[in-house]
Amino acid sequence: MTRRTDTHPDLTRPEVGAPFFSTWRVGTPERQKQAVEAIAGTWERRPWPAAGLLGYHVYAGHDGSTLLHYSQWRNEQAYDAFVKTHRQERNDEIDTAVPGIERLRLDRYRHYRSGTRDDHDTRVPGCIVIVDVEFEGPDPDRQRAWVDAVFEALDSEPNPHPGGIAAHFHLSTDGTRVLNYAEWETAQHHIDALAKPGEGVGSGSALWERVQNWPGLKGSTVDRYDHALGLVPD
Structure with a gap:
């Protein structure tokens, strides 16, 4: 299953072969909170999607408008498989709860x-x-x-x-x-x-x-x- 945690991620975790960062624009501080809760609810209602995903963290921008997403993957293949099978239904549920989210960019890093x-x-x-x-x-x-x-x-x-x-x-x-x-x-x-x-x-x-x-x-x-x-x- 999926568990919520307040613990910050370990950025030096050796198993993380493919860290990804992405940014969403949601518009206001209220919509930031709504989007975070929508993400939490959408994920907590479902089983953890992949053994290759080690953690997923969301950050609220001090600009009151953006959300930063940081996901820790074992490798890019695990992420690509998640995109094919799980990502769209989750995004659709989040978008229903908070319409009008702008997904600005997603970058793959090492x-x-x-x-x-x-x-x-x-x-x-x-x-x-x-x-x-x-x-x-x-x-x-x-x-x-x-x-x-x-x-x-x-x-x-x-x-x-x-x-x-x-x-x-x-x-x-x-x-x-x-x-x-x-x-x-x-x-x-x-x-x-x-x-x-x-x-x-x-x-x-x-x-x-x-x-x-x-x-x-x-x-x-x-x-x-x-x-x-x-x-x-x-």
Whole structure:
């Protein structure tokens, strides 16, 4: 069966061979809540759909309009089989409960690197920050090199912000994007860090300038989310 959980996912889980991220636009905070409950009800009324799905999590955007979906698959074949047999009926039920959902995009990723300040950190994230970086054209070597440069810049920071917990970098399988799933203690910690470059987000150092002006870097977005729903097999 399907069980609801408040526990945040483990982004470094070794069995996850195909992490997927997708975004829906629902329009208002009220519709965010309605959509989350519709997803929960739709899934809880059905058996867990596939042994190859290890977990499914939904996050409410602080913009009051979007939902982020993160699913942990053993491999892409398991996801493709789910699409053929289970996804449409679930989406149809959700759309009946909350008409007008815009499904903006779904991207396939591979986990590349994670960084934590303390391997024994037990803090529970109060805010998830998604940094979505797009490059001009596919280049897997460039994806990896850029992430490695970010870690080099982070390691050089003399005063990392205390609110940061972990950062988990993923590379899109089409070679064009990098997604950082960053865990923060609270949204205010992240807001404060952005207001004071050099405290864990990016100072004016040469290493950070290199990251921000990487050849082929097309653009990036930064969005904050709250963990709204976790679904796992029972």
